Amino acid sequence: MTQSETSPSSGGTKRRDLLTTATVTLGCAGACALAVPFLTSLKNPAATTLSDKTLEVDLSSLAPGQDMTVQWQDWPIFIQRRTPQMLAALQTPAHIATLRDADSKMLQQPKDATNWHRSVRPDYGVLVGICTHLGCVPSFEKPGSAPEAEGGYFCPCHGSHFDAAGRVAQRAPAPYNLPVPPVTFLSDTKIRIGHSAGDPGFSMSDIQQI
Amino acid sequence: MPAPEKTPGWLERRLPVMSVLRREYIAFPMPRNLNALWSFGAFLMVTMAIMIASGLFLAINYTPDITQAFASVEAIDRQIPSGWFLRSLHMGGVTMLFACLYIHIARSLWYGSYKAPRELLWLTGLGLMLMVMVTAFAGYVLPWGQMSYWGATVVLNAAHTIPLIGKPVSELLLGGETLGNTALHRLFVLHFTMAFAIVAVIALHVTALHVVKPNNPSGIDPVSPKQTLPFHPYYTSRDGFALCLFLMVYAGLVFFLPDLLTLADNYVQANPLVTPRDIRPEWYFAPFYAILRAVPSRLGGLLLAVGSLAVLFALPSLDRSPTRSATRRPLVRLSLPVAFLSFILLGVAGMHPPTETWLIVSRLAMAWWFIHFLVVMPLVSEREITS
Numbered sequence: 001m002t003q004s005e006t007s008p009s010s011g012g013t014k015r016r017d018l019l020t021t022a023t024v025t026l027g028c029a030g031a032c033a034l035a036v037p038f039l040t041s042l043k044n045p046a047a048t049t050l051s052d053k054t055l056e057v058d059l060s061s062l063a064p065g066q067d068m069t070v071q072w073q074d075w076p077i078f079i080q081r082r083t084p085q086m087l088a089a090l091q092t093p094a095h096i097a098t099l100r101d102a103d104s105k106m107l108q109q110p111k112d113a114t115n116w117h118r119s120v121r122p123d124y125g126v127l128v129g130i131c132t133h134l135g136c137v138p139s140f141e142k143p144g145s146a147p148e149a150e151g152g153y154f155c156p157c158h159g160s161h162f163d164a165a166g167r168v169a170q171r172a173p174a175p176y177n178l179p180v181p182p183v184t185f186l187s188d189t190k191i192r193i194g195h196s197a198g199d200p201g202f203s204m205s206d207i208q209q210i
Numbered sequence: 211m212p213a214p215e216k217t218p219g220w221l222e223r224r225l226p227v228m229s230v231l232r233r234e235y236i237a238f239p240m241p242r243n244l245n246a247l248w249s250f251g252a253f254l255m256v257t258m259a260i261m262i263a264s265g266l267f268l269a270i271n272y273t274p275d276i277t278q279a280f281a282s283v284e285a286i287d288r289q290i291p292s293g294w295f296l297r298s299l300h301m302g303g304v305t306m307l308f309a310c311l312y313i314h315i316a317r318s319l320w321y322g323s324y325k326a327p328r329e330l331l332w333l334t335g336l337g338l339m340l341m342v343m344v345t346a347f348a349g350y351v352l353p354w355g356q357m358s359y360w361g362a363t364v365v366l367n368a369a370h371t372i373p374l375i376g377k378p379v380s381e382l383l384l385g386g387e388t389l390g391n392t393a394l395h396r397l398f399v400l401h402f403t404m405a406f407a408i409v410a411v412i413a414l415h416v417t418a419l420h421v422v423k424p425n426n427p428s429g430i431d432p433v434s435p436k437q438t439l440p441f442h443p444y445y446t447s448r449d450g451f452a453l454c455l456f457l458m459v460y461a462g463l464v465f466f467l468p469d470l471l472t473l474a475d476n477y478v479q480a481n482p483l484v485t486p487r488d489i490r491p492e493w494y495f496a497p498f499y500a501i502l503r504a505v506p507s508r509l510g511g512l513l514l515a516v517g518s519l520a521v522l523f524a525l526p527s528l529d530r531s532p533t534r535s536a537t538r539r540p541l542v543r544l545s546l547p548v549a550f551l552s553f554i555l556l557g558v559a560g561m562h563p564p565t566e567t568w569l570i571v572s573r574l575a576m577a578w579w580f581i582h583f584l585v586v587m588p589l590v591s592e593r594e595i596t597s
């Protein structure tokens with residue numbers, strides 16, 4: 001045995017330090033490896049993912065000025081039949097000046113709904129009824145009722161306002177317009193939600209935010 | 211302590227519980243000038259014990275499944291013998307717990323109980339507050355009413371705005387993007403586990419208290435035995451009397467006003483398609499909800515709501531003055547009550563619809579809360595003249 005191996009102050013101490021470090025490091029690595037199965041077990045195989053399902057909705061019972069709610073992908077979908085007064089109100093410059101994204105620049109809708117009325121046809125509006133602020137469901141305010149004279153959506157949670165086309169007001173806490181789902185008109189009174197004939201490549205997973 | 215006259219008994223030689231109890235709860239020297247605000251720690255201990263006992267018996271009859279949770283809570287209220295009492299005790303207990311917690315913390319702020327050598331006492335206490343908040347949040351989801359569902363949805367979506375980690379972490383923890391069966395089950399487990407974790411941290415908090423000894427209204431630690439009184443019988447009897455008064459208020463809430471602090475909408479089963487018209491948080495979360503709402507940016511609102519608590523954690527390093535009690539600090543004596551008022555105003559604002567007036571009130575109150583802790587406290591501790 002040499003002096004350096006037996007001396008507690010030089011070589012021996014260093015060797016023991018290395019052993020301690022190696023033991024602690026391997027122990028930590030082992031604990032981390034053991035944590036992996038615990039964490040992966042938290043992943044839910046039935047987690048909500050977007051399905052390819054489409055939904056056909058018959059609109060023949062919807063009178064002008066009325067609205068209805070259907071469920072698609074677990075989301076509330078608002079469908080409204082607009083009156084000429086509502087359409088006129090959407091286009092007044094005074095109203096447009098109060099909007100955050102009046103021209104729908106943010107990707108919150110398919111290409112065939114990127115227009116002033118944010119829908120395939122001006123007389124029907126289809127929107128995902130989930131506030132872009134913190135996910136509450138806004139309620140429809142009929143035209144003429146407060147607080148939006150031209151009708152629109154009001155979120156009860158934090159007071160966000162959207163107009164009848166789902167465009168968010170500037171003073172609202174919500175950052176984006178209400179999303180528009182892909183819609184195809186099968187006939188004058190029947191729509192298919194989930195596929196857009198005007199923008200076939202559109203997917204709800206691409207939009208800015210639900 | 212004088213040496214025991216006879217030889218220690220069988221138990222004492224193996225586990226000295228009796229001598230520790232004697233030292234820490236009978237002979238323990240307490241400052242003799244403590245006021246009524248020093249009883250709130252005892253209230254908190256008793257309320258916590260009641261919460262755990264009632265919670266365990268409620269859990270026996272509760273089903274953590276979205277199809278049955280609401281009905282099982284209704285069954286506890288209507289069919290299980292004495293179930294209404296256990297639930298009322300548990301729901302009223304949350305209010306008593308938070309009320310005592312906020313008063314306990316306000317007392318520590320006023321008398322400077324967060325200063326050396328009590329920093330760890332302060333930090334474990336704030337840790338307990340956060341744990342109680344998480345537990346209360348998880349517990350409020352369990353009845354699966356409309357307020358449970360939508361309150362949790364708003365908090366969940368606020369958490370989603372945290373860049374990079376917000377969404378993946380909350381999806382991993384709650385098993386999906388929206389609230390569902392997996393989330394309810396996990397929140398039930400969280401609620402249950404946190405309750406016992408809180409007990410463990412209370413043990414740390416109380417141990418720290420017995421090491422550094424209680425602060426007192428003068429903020430000057432007692433130096434001679436003449437300035438102290440033994441815990442028993444002086445403070446056991448005083449806390450006992452205070453507890454009787456406290457339990458009278460608690461019983462009044464449980465028996466006479468069980469509906470005072472609950473919202474009618476939470477007796478409607480959760481419906482993911484309809485948000486209730488009048489959505490309000492529980493009163494104890496209202497100040498933070500008001501902050502969340504007063505900021506036009508979502509992430510900003512979340513950061514400021516979290517920040518309003520973070521400043522409390524940072525307080526021992528923000529306030530460098532050696533003087534503890536605000537009664538001896540002329541500027542703190544003015545600024546701190548305004549901060550208390552701000553907290554109350556935020557609470558009131560959070561319970562009202564978000565009109566312009568309430569938004570302005572929230573913003574002003576929020577501003578003063580941060581100014582007090584981040585500007586006034588560091589500046590004052592540099593240049594104040596204390597009495």
